[in-house]
Amino acid sequence: xxxxxxxxxxxxxxxxxxxxxxxxxxxxxxxxxxxxxxxxxxxxxxxxxxxxxxxxxxxxxxxxxxxxxxxxxxxxxxxxxxxxxxxxxxxxxxxxxxxxxxxxxxxxxxxxxxxxxxxxxxxxxxxxxxxxxxxxxxxxxxxxxxxxxxxxxxxxxxxxxxxxxxxxxxxxxxxxxxxxxxxxxxxxxxxxxxxxxxxxxxxxxxxxxxxxxxxxxxxxxxxxxxxxxxxxxxxxxxxxxxxxxxxxxxxxxxxxxxxxxxxxxxxxxxxxxxxxxxxxxxxxxxxxxxxxxxxxxxxxxxxxxxxxxxxxxxxxxxxxxxxxxxxxxxxxxxxxxxxxxxxxxxxxxxxxxxxxxxxxxxxxxxxxxxxxxxxxxxxxxxxxxxxxxxxxxxxxxxxxxxxxxxxxxxxxxxxxxxxxxxxxxxxxxxxxxxxxxxxxxxxxxxxxxxxxxxxxxxxxxxxxxxxxxxxxxxxxxxxxxxxxxxxx
Amino acid sequence: xxxxxxxxxxxxxxxxxxxxxxxxxxxxxxxxxxxxxxxxxxxxxxxxxxxxxxxxxxxxxxxxxxxxxxxxxxxxxxxxxxxxxxxxxxxxxxxxxxxxxxxxxxxxxxxxxxxxxxxxxxxxxxxxxxxxxxxxxxxxxxxxxxxxxxxxxxxxxxxxxxxxxxxxxxxxxxxxxxxxxxxxxxxxxxxxxxxxxxxxxxxxxxxxxxxxxxxxxxxxxxxxxxxxxxxxxxxxxxxxxxxxxxxxxxxxxxxxxxxxxxxxxxxxxxxxxxxxxxxxxxxxxxxxxxxxxxxxxxxxx
Numbered sequence: 001x002x003x004x005x006x007x008x009x010x011x012x013x014x015x016x017x018x019x020x021x022x023x024x025x026x027x028x029x030x031x032x033x034x035x036x037x038x039x040x041x042x043x044x045x046x047x048x049x050x051x052x053x054x055x056x057x058x059x060x061x062x063x064x065x066x067x068x069x070x071x072x073x074x075x076x077x078x079x080x081x082x083x084x085x086x087x088x089x090x091x092x093x094x095x096x097x098x099x100x101x102x103x104x105x106x107x108x109x110x111x112x113x114x115x116x117x118x119x120x121x122x123x124x125x126x127x128x129x130x131x132x133x134x135x136x137x138x139x140x141x142x143x144x145x146x147x148x149x150x151x152x153x154x155x156x157x158x159x160x161x162x163x164x165x166x167x168x169x170x171x172x173x174x175x176x177x178x179x180x181x182x183x184x185x186x187x188x189x190x191x192x193x194x195x196x197x198x199x200x201x202x203x204x205x206x207x208x209x210x211x212x213x214x215x216x217x218x219x220x221x222x223x224x225x226x227x228x229x230x231x232x233x234x235x236x237x238x239x240x241x242x243x244x245x246x247x248x249x250x251x252x253x254x255x256x257x258x259x260x261x262x263x264x265x266x267x268x269x270x271x272x273x274x275x276x277x278x279x280x281x282x283x284x285x286x287x288x289x290x291x292x293x294x295x296x297x298x299x300x301x302x303x304x305x306x307x308x309x310x311x312x313x314x315x316x317x318x319x320x321x322x323x324x325x326x327x328x329x330x331x332x333x334x335x336x337x338x339x340x341x342x343x344x345x346x347x348x349x350x351x352x353x354x355x356x357x358x359x360x361x362x363x364x365x366x367x368x369x370x371x372x373x374x375x376x377x378x379x380x381x382x383x384x385x386x387x388x389x390x391x392x393x394x395x396x397x398x399x400x401x402x403x404x405x406x407x408x409x410x411x412x413x414x415x416x417x418x419x420x421x422x423x424x425x426x427x428x429x430x431x432x433x434x435x436x437x438x439x440x441x442x443x444x445x446x447x448x449x450x451x452x453x454x455x456x457x458x459x460x461x462x463x464x465x466x467x468x469x470x471x472x473x474x475x476x477x478x479x480x481x482x483x484x485x486x487x488x
Numbered sequence: 489x490x491x492x493x494x495x496x497x498x499x500x501x502x503x504x505x506x507x508x509x510x511x512x513x514x515x516x517x518x519x520x521x522x523x524x525x526x527x528x529x530x531x532x533x534x535x536x537x538x539x540x541x542x543x544x545x546x547x548x549x550x551x552x553x554x555x556x557x558x559x560x561x562x563x564x565x566x567x568x569x570x571x572x573x574x575x576x577x578x579x580x581x582x583x584x585x586x587x588x589x590x591x592x593x594x595x596x597x598x599x600x601x602x603x604x605x606x607x608x609x610x611x612x613x614x615x616x617x618x619x620x621x622x623x624x625x626x627x628x629x630x631x632x633x634x635x636x637x638x639x640x641x642x643x644x645x646x647x648x649x650x651x652x653x654x655x656x657x658x659x660x661x662x663x664x665x666x667x668x669x670x671x672x673x674x675x676x677x678x679x680x681x682x683x684x685x686x687x688x689x690x691x692x693x694x695x696x697x698x699x700x701x702x703x704x705x706x707x708x709x710x711x712x713x714x715x716x717x718x719x720x721x722x723x724x725x726x727x728x729x730x731x732x733x734x735x736x737x738x739x740x741x742x743x744x745x746x747x748x749x750x751x752x753x754x755x756x757x758x759x760x761x762x763x764x765x766x767x768x769x770x771x772x773x774x775x776x777x778x779x780x781x782x783x784x785x786x787x788x789x
Contacts, residue, residue, distance in 0.1 A: 113666055113726035115744065158622045171626065172597050187762040194585065194746045195722035197757050198767040198787045199638075200596060203629020207622050227673055251540035253563050253650040293673045295694030352618040354541050384620040421616035422623040432623075439623055443610040447639075448625045450773040455766070466624060 016073035016097065017053045023065040028103075030054040039098045042085040043145075044431055045347050045404075049091035051078075054098040060178060060186060060216035063099060067214065067460075068184035070097040076463045077182070079210040081121065081153030084145040086348055087429030089157065089209045093464040093479035099214060101152050107131055108217065115222050116175055116192050121152025121215045128220070137222040140167035143425065144333045155215050158207030160425030162258040162332065163289075165383040167223060169425065171206040176219035179205060182212075182456040192219060204451060209427050210462035212455040226257070226291035230301035231325040234308040235282040235315040239263060242284035243358040245311035246382045249288070250355060252307060254300050259383025260287040265342075266335055266377040266390070273338035276331030277324075279315060286382065287332055335379045336390070342375060343392040347404050351415035352386045352424040364414040365389045372407040386424035387415065412438065428466045433476075436468045445471040492531055493547075493603065493611065496642045499528040502609030507781045508640045510549060510575030514582045518635045518789035522782040530577050530642050534558050542619060542648045543600060548577025548641035564648040567592040577641040582789075583633030584720070587713060590669065590744045591676025591690065596632040598646050604631065604639035607775040617645050630770070635789060636781040638774040655690035658700060660707030666729065669744040672699040678743040679713055682733055685743075686713050716740050721748035722757075759787055 020029045030036070031053050040049035052075065057063045070077045076096035083090060092098055105122035112135060119128060125146040129138040141154055142161035153159070155177060160169045167173075176190035190202030205212050236242040242261055249259065262270070262285050267278045278285060286308070290300040305316045319325040339346055353361045362378065369376035369391065380388040389411055393400050412422060412435055422432050422439050436445060449471040455461070456473075463474035500506055505525040509515075531547030534555065539562035546555055552570045559565050568579040569586040580602075585595050601615040614627035631638060655676075662668060665680035672678075674691035687703070689696045700707065721736060725746040733739060737751030759767075767787055771778075 111724075111726055113744075114724055114746075158626065160620060160622075164620070168593065168597060169620065169622070171629065172593065181762075181766070185762045187760065187766060189763075192724045192746070193722040194589070194594075194742075195720065197759050197789060198763065199770055200583070200629045200633050201763075201766060201770070203596060203626055203632070204770075206629075207626045211625075224673070247540050250542060255542075255650060293691060293695035293698065295698070296692035299692055352616075352620050354538075354618060356538070356541065381620070385618055386620050419617055421618050421621045424618070424620045425622055427622055428624060436624060439616070440613065443606065443612045444614070445624075447606065447612050447614065447627060447774070451625050451627065451630065451770065454769040454773040 016069060016075050019069045019073070020053055020055055020066060020097065023069060024055060024057060024062055028056045028058065028062070030056070039080060039100065040092060042083045042088060042090050044086050044088040044091065044429065046088035046091050046430055049093060050095045051092045051098045052095040054100060056100050056103045058103050060180065063101070063214055063216050064180045064184050064186055066097060066099050067180050067182065071182070071184060071458070071460055076460050077214070078462050079152070079156065079214045081150035081156070082124070082148045084149045085153065085157060085429060086350070086426040087423070087431040089427050089429035089465060091430055093430065096463070101214070102150065104216065110135070112137070114192055116219050117222055118217055118219050119151050121150060121155070121218060123151045125149050125151060125154060132222055136225050138225055139220055140164070140173055140223045141170045144336065151218055151220065152215050155206050155218055156208065156210050157425070157427040160381070160386070162260055162381060165259055165381065166255045166257045171203060173221045174202065174206050174218060175221055177202055177205055177215045178217035179213040179215055182458065182461040186216070190219070207427070209429060209466050211452055211466055213461060228294040228297040229289060229291040229325065230297050231319040231328055232288045232301060232304055233278070233317045233328055234286040234288060234313045235279045236284045236312060237282065237314055238312065239284045239362060240359045241312040242286055243362060243382065245286060245308055245313065246358060247355045248307050248311055249304055250383065252303060254290070254303065256288050256300070256304070256383060257291040258287065258289040259381070260332055261285070261378070261380055261382035262287070262332065262335065263378040265375070266339070266379040269338040269341055269377065270331045270335050272341055274327070274331045274334050276327045278331055282314065287328060332379070339377060339390060339392050343394050345393050345395045347391045347393070347408060349387065349389045349408060349411050350423050350426040351412060351420050352384065353415050353418045353420035355385045357418035357420070358382065358385060361387065361414055361418050361420070365411055368407050368410045368414065372403045374403060374407055381424070384424070385420070430465055433466060433468050436466070437470065442470070449473070493642045496528065496531055497605050497609065497611050500605040500609055500640055503779065505779050505782045506640070508577065508636050510578030511551065511573035513571050513574045514578060514584070517582050518784040518786055520783050525782055528640070530575070530640070535643065539564055543617065543645050544648055545643065545645050546576055547643055548575065548580070550576045552576055552579050559648055560651065563651050565651050566598050566646050566648055568595055568598055568646070576644060576646070580632050580641060580644065581634055581636045585747065587679060587716070587742060588676040588688065589742065589747070590678060592649065596629055599628040599632055599644060600647055601645035602628055602631050602641055603643045604641050606639050607777065607780055611642070612639060619647060633786060633789070635784040635786050637771055637784060637786065638780070640780060652690040652692070654693040654696050655688065656696060657686060657688050657710050657712050658703065658707040659684060659686050659710045660703065660705050661685065662705045664729065665743045667704050671702050671704070674699050677713070679740050680728070680743050681714065681738070681740050686710070688713070714740055716749040717751045719750045719753045721750050721754045722746060723748055
């Protein structure tokens with residue numbers, strides 16, 4: 001009780017925080033500067049966030065209490081998982097109440113006949129897959145951040161990962177979500193039974209980036225582990241040959257479990273860091289994985305090798321054991337950490353283009369980076385055309401950030417001009433919000449705003465994200481600064 | 489009848505009750521359309537098909553069977569249900585899955601982009617043309633199963649799938665049909681009528697042989713699945729083996745999925761008030777005057 005009085009004294013004029021502390025207890029509401037500083041950012045380059053009180057509820061009812069209290073005090077709410085988002089989706093604007101679901105981290109029920117597991121939103125993606133391993137199952141979405149990112153965050157962003165080429169993104173692996181609506185009401189969207197009456201509000205909720213409510217329980221579909229896996233590394237002396245081979249593999253009627261591409265710069269950085277045995281003289285490599293029953297895997301692996309050679313692969317190497325396979329994947333998944341040897345900062349983009357446009361857009365990306373005097377590395381999900389151009393820089397160097405943002409915008413424009421989309425798996429958040437007009441018409445955005453209004457008529461859930469100012473119920477300009485008197 | 493999107497937009501117009509008709513094969517789902525509604529038809533035909541993209545752009549009025557004939561020429565298909573006369577748009581807005589859901593996934597995941605006419609008569613694009621896309625809210629999922637009450641589908645982009653090299657239906661009798669779903673890796677469907685189990689295997693021929701040899705009990709190859717009773721019930725897959733035939737009548741259950749094709753109609757499913765209000769709120773925002781397919785209600789489907 002002494003601690004509670006002392007903490008409340010930090011913000012004597014904030015009745016919202018006092019009500020939150022009353023409802024949750026002092027240990028679940030943080031108002032100190034360090035907690036709010038940490039909750040003000042994610043893994044994006046966006047740095048203008050400002051968190052209000054940071055709540056750590058442990059039950060759905062506590063989440064609902066936070067939402068109701070915030071509404072009563074006319075404060076917005078922003079849900080938060082592990083904070084690995086790359087688009088500023090969980091960066092709080094206008095000092096809202098932050099609701100971190102990281103303490104809700106229990107795996108609640110595993111039912112193998114349903115092939116469904118109920119989890120709380122704070123369960124870490126890879127922890128779930130590790131839990132299921134002895135039972136012969138896994139959770140298919142596998143973003144590169146899977147060692148730390150949460151299922152709740154995966155739901156909010158409709159996350160992907162290398163293996164969603166064959167298995168589909170998070171939406172295809174979520175059958176139900178228990179949600180606290182912005183009104184504080186609790187509702188189950190979807191269900192374990194295949195047909196549900198009404199609209200597919202589960203589908204609308206997945207990928208809604210916290211703008212429609214907060215997930216408190218998630219029923220995920222689990223996938224049997226494949227009996228056989230083959231992982232191949234195809235090396236090319238030319239990026240264009242590698243990109244052409246990607247289209248040829250798909251056109252041959254195969255859907256590999258994963259089909260990743262890395263260019264020479266990222267190969268060099270990764271090899272230095274991980275020693276995965278990537279060829280340092282290659283212009284590009286393809287990391288191709290096929291999985292499933294043994295005979296199909298053997299046949300597909302052979303065909304991938306043949307197609308690679310027919311398109312000029314200088315080397316085709318198949319991982320001989322699980323150790324080598326793990327090493328090849330370690331190089332791919334650790335790529336973003338490895339670039340620190342080049343420059344301290346990076347800005348990662350996430351557009352998707354039709355496979356036929358891969359060469360054209362890659363060429364444009366190299367040209368754009370060169371023109372802005374920036375280094376760009378490419379490591380991406382080639383099989384589904386999901387580009388991840390990585391601009392590396394030192395933000396401390398004067399005049400760098402405007403060049404980084406200008407190049408980023410041109411990369412987005414080049415991708416859209418080639419028939420692509422703004423985001424493949426990272427989401428829109430605040431980072432790409434103002435680019436939405438480039439892909440969507442006023443009528444298109446109006447339809448998205450209607451969905452938002454149906455769930456959140458008072459615009460209290462994660463305001464200032466996804467929907468651009470022209471169609472948003474939030475006053476985005478006002479959200480960019482700390483409102484007077486709300487927070488010190 | 490339209491062969492272009494602009495004509496479809498003009499037919500729908502900005503006001504007055506309107507319903508869109510496909511093949512009429514599931515016209516009863518979710519209630520009858522109000523008789524005052526003007527009937528319109530969505531464009532027909534494949535607009536663009538590039539097999540290496542594994543996507544197809546198609547008019548919503550196109551019969552699913554016609555689309556599948558064209559896709560099969562390049563060794564591909566979609567996972568939309570194909571029944572005589574059914575249209576692409578109808579299959580999507582009704583949103584029912586076929587019996588191959590276990591292996592091929594759900595119909596709702598087939599839709600990548602929709603161009604639809606809103607209640608105000610505007611042409612709206614939801615989703616995007618690429619196989620992967622999280623740009624903005626996922627309105628495509630909302631449209632699948634909406635019975636055309638949020639917008640009228642004009643043209644869609646669908647995800648395609650490769651047709652496996654080999655496929656066969658097998659029939660046999662086992663004590664527990666769940667064992668069939670557990671032991672096979674190539675099963676796209678496991679059906680069970682309480683006595684007999686049917687399994688559809690698809691994939692590489694050698695893998696099919698392996699799976700067929702591993703099946704418990706004696707299975708023989710048959711031409712296809714049994715005739716499915718007309719009513720659909722929905723259960724948690726784990727509960728299927730305990731289902732009560734005195735309630736469903738003769739049935740065929742999809743093991744691992746939970747759909748039960750039953751002779752008796754499914755009793756109404758209770759919808760919690762909060763969920764009902766949320767559904768109505770969505771419909772209010774998209775079609776406040778209830779002019780789109782009036783009389784049909786996804787909550788009653």
